Amino acid sequence: MMPGPNTVAFAATVASAATAASVASVNNNNDDDERILDRDETLSSLPPEWPEYLTDAIAERASGGNETIVVLDDDPTGTQTVYDLPVLTEWSSEIIEDEFDRGTPAFYIMTNSRSFAPADAAEANECIARRLLSAAKSRNRKLSIISRSDSCLRGHYPLETDTLARTLREEADDDDNSIIDGLILAPFFHEGGRLTLNDVHYVAEGNKLMPAARTPFARDAAFGFSRSNVREYVEEKTHGKIRRDDVVSISLHDLREGGPPRVREKLNELIDGRPCVVNAVSVRDMEVFALGMMRAEEEDGKRFLARTAASFVQARIGLPKRPLLGADVINNNHRRVDDDDATKSDGVEGEGKKRGGLVVVGSYVPKTTAQLERLLRIDGLEAIELDASILVDDDARRGPALDDASERAERAVSSGRTAVVYTSRTLLTGRTPSESLSIGNVISDALVRIVSRLDEEAPPRFIIAKGGITSSDVATKGLGIRRAVVLGQAAPGVPVWRIGGEGKFPGTSYVVFPGNVGSNDELAALVERLST
Template sequence: MYLTVDQKVAQLPPDYPEEMLSAIRDEFVQSGKTIVVLDDDPTGTQTSSDVTVLTSWRVALITDELKKKPSILFILTNSRSLPESEAIGLAHEIGTNLNEAAKASGREIVVISRSDSTLRGHFPAEVDALSETLNMTDAVIVLVPAFIEGGRITIDDVHYLIDNQTLVPVSDTPFANDVVFGYQNANLKQWVEEKTKGSISAQNVNSITIDDLRLGGPQRVIEKLQACPNGSVCIVNAVSYRDLEVLVMGLLRAEKSGKKFLYRSSATLVPIRAGMASGKIVTPLKQKTGSGNGSLVMVGSHVPKTTSQLSWLLANGTSKAIEVKVSEVLTSTDPLAKATAISQQTDKWLASGNDVVIYTSRQQEVGADSASSLTINSTVSNFLVNILKFLTIRPKFIVAKGGITSSDLASKGLSAETALVLGPVIPGVPVWKLDAKSKFPEISYVVFPGNVGDETALLDVCRKLDV
């Protein structure tokens, strides 16, 4: 029987009494550093605002951005869509480029490997590759999967998903059954042991508890971090923004003493690490399309939450809909012709002022193993990319549902190399303004994670942007 959120939180001490965000901001600015977030899919921008995201990691591009001395810079790696061996190679490549860009720009960097709050991703392989390339093998790996905006919290070392105000261990959710990144343990110490195949035992994983944060404050955090052996893993319990503020203040002070840290976290930690508010909701910009074109929603994610949101949108909205039957895409002798036909129909509807929803069939096709499943995902994603490439009519705005989907559509379908993250339109759902050189210059582009929001959220976002 699961506890409710209220029942569990009532057992915890109250939040640490001191507000720390402004003090963190002062310390961070004085450090003269930029936080570089390597995001394994684009949903990591979901808590940030007024920051730049790059879909390319060319040394010159990163150098130019670092010379602007930003507080935060995102680099979209989309590594969650890759087999582990390719993700490792990519981490080495990006780490090498980061080293060169940091040296060329004269800017010190702090690296966060941002990944999924439901524990899917290439851990520890990706982080290990980064630590080697960045010469940080002696750094403590700080693991912070808490995603406050999305209802993912960690208590007593167990990571939970909040579902209808009930605390569900993530090991009991569909995310734990992911065909590529599945796992058995919600206890993060045991999860680390599981993911490292026993090379790090649960008893050797360090932990910062809720009591440490709320009763001991930053000083207790410093003591716990200083006690962590170099190269070890330290998991962090967190329920609130204040918990993460206390953590960050302790981390900043521990860094001053020479301790090194490499972060693996969800999105919530990112702005707080720079002393910035997390999850500030933005008011959508009025679109300057110069026409009455309709909007475009493209759905690739297969998680149950996405399917329920799609069903609600189709049942309660007025959009024209096209289903992409995945089984036909995988067996088609001429997929480009099929994609072109969908693009042409979409163009007609958009030009007539109709909103359009393009979605993949809801029965997920899986392969015999994780590698073949990733190949299937890539094939389907490339099909959606081609639909977008062949469009000639500019939509009023674009919503991309699913992490891998939204990454590929932005970088490959729309040829966007940079974007400005305006902020979340609803908690956990960021809006980007794509660069002037993209297929549809400066269009509003919504990166909608598959596992965020209630049943009505997809329709709600479309209505908010329809201004």
């Protein structure tokens, strides 16, 4: 896959951006970037946060103009920091235009493109961008696109951002400033313990800060990487077209001592899609950056495209933190839903309370496996294991295995017990990244079939899907969701959707549990809380 035009545009301004020299610079990196740090010691040594409370000022700017913010989410877990925002799971012109007509200032489109082959991911991003631009222009709205992806640096980068930048340029009118000045890279995710410090991205594990390249996420069969320094990561992923030294850095010093004015000043240096990494270890850090970026856009005419994790979205729209949802809210699935309000009660109290819950686990990351092991220790669950090798390789046994699993799940839910449907824990991979993605999709399709067979007249008390591809496919193929509303979070970093009227089990809560989030006890604790 050739690099996109924004990568090429910037790389062309760097005379010495030869691939061999670039790769050499990565190989000559500072080994301190891959050193494990003590979390408490490291954070206590930092300068104090910027003192001003910024959330209200950001919210006023975000909602007070004619701008529509659209988050393209490459799996459903990106809603893990927001609430009261709609999520679209398809991108027809009709549904996009309808959302604009609702006057929604910010909404998500779940692309699930992390599960796509590269060509399909590029096609989806281009199609969505063109339809968004058409809807925005016809309504005289300014459009801001955020490409939300993994806080552990997995996903189709730089393919997706290059595609978006090219499409914005191709669709621009003569008087429309749609050329992207800078690409913002902000992988910070507070609830997941994903921190960026001195340009190095870390994953918190207990009191240790583990460089991202030393975690299992970096060994992903489709999206693996070798460098934790985000500037070196850019060089690695662009195959040397952009060197680490040409990536601008917004440091913690900039954020905490210079504040929004310093951010604005540094962002004005960006031209031709030049990438910029944002360091952040707190939500306030990200808010300082967001306000500085908004000022550069509004007052200096700059244009940015953002590739970020979930915390950036919360900061960009000025959304205050809200308490976690209680079990009574999540379990309140006896509601009717119409086109205008996804949470109108039908006045029926207690209906469905005797039904059991449903948990679907497809993610293979070590954290999910540890959480599953803890969950299965709970008495009274119906544990339904699907042999992944049968699903992938054994046509004769696949059908009967799914029939048996479906029947067991329905019996458990109807009898008031929670069914846990999960795949065997041996990770199956292909010879290429594309083959590995295809295997994952075959397994996910099997899980979807079980969900789709549940009795439509008797919804589970709650539905939890564990893992990105799994939760996306369950939402769209198993539950038929076209539009949902994010209610909030069931646990830190664990979003809850209210299923829209067109879906199976309308009004029911759908819990999207990311594969790489939470302690080993988090999933079990949530199931116990919702089952009480």
